[in-house]
Amino acid sequence: MSAPAAAPRAQAFLGGRFVDAADARVSVMTHAFLYGTGVFEGIRAYWSDEDEELYLLLVREHYERLVRSARVLRIALPYDVGGLVDLTVELLRRCGLRSDAYVRPLAYKSTEGIGAQLNGMDDGFAVYAVPFGNYVEIDRGLTCGVSSWRRLGDNAIPPRAKVIGAYANAALAKTEAQERGYDEAIMLTEDGHVSEGSAENIFVVRDGRLLTPPPTDSILEGITRAAVMRIAADEGIPCLERRIDRTELYVAEEIFLTGTGAQIAAVTSVDGRPVADGAVGPVTARISGVYFAAVRGKLPRYRSWLTPIYALARGREAPAIR
DSSP states (O other): OOOOOSOOOOEEEETTEEEEGGGOOOOTTBHHHHHOOEEEOOEEEEEETTTTEEEEESHHHHHHHHHHHHHHTTOOOSSOHHHHHHHHHHHHHHHTOOSOEEEEEEEEEOOBSOOSOSTTOOEEEEEEEEEOOOSSOOSSOEEEEEOSSOOOOTTTSOTTSOBGGGHHHHHHHHHHHHHTTOSEEEEEOTTSBEEEESSSEEEEEETTEEEEOOTTTTOOOOHHHHHHHHHHHHTTOOEEEOOOBGGGGTSOSEEEEEETTTEEEEEEEETTEESTTSSOOHHHHHHHHHHHHHHTTOOGGGGGGEEEHHHHHTTOOOOOOO
């Protein structure tokens, strides 16, 4: 049975109801618009031509993180994790997409007024879905530059919460990198250790082992990061969380970035220095191959990562995972 044949349409959920995305609007006086007082998630869905199915990836894990982020900003969500998942499945079904998609839920301070505080404010929730391709180039290696902008620390705007206002920090770093001729930025902590990309986690290969900064080095506790660590364990690739010095980037065997948007993106130069021979390395290629097979429903081992949209919407069984 095929997915719906109706033309896709952009949909959103706002104010407790589904609306056309063009009608999902908030006032310019909204507190989150004025002060960045909101949190969000980015969730991918992958289309499978073979199964004629849209697979929502790690949706529960994303909403569990949204709950944690909302707690940091004292935002009350209108649904529990199960309710948020059900809502998102219905949203994608209404969109009728037959292509890769991106889902953006937001929980925010919705009061219309002036005043930089969190207490005494109303809370709002919205989610929308759009077709989405690659956020960064994944078919070639990225060039990166170490940013002069430092990653915000836990006692400034906590990186483990996806706070809307904190992404000005990311925008400054990425803009600087691109204007210097690089594809992406790599950011350091206040004390000069490697943290992450502008909006991606980072992995470094040294002596055949995967290294990645710990959560205490001002990183977002990434969902894709955790998936990569699971794949590495399954593939017998040692993986260690530890502090990484800037110059380790210059002598690394491989480097890659991970994230919902970035997916798995190889880095082939840093600050004008090639990473090893300047080509995508074997560890990166191996992990990437497993990841992209998993997200399109081709690997039974990772079936629990996927929520099939049209199978659930029609009340039928999901297609068998090859």
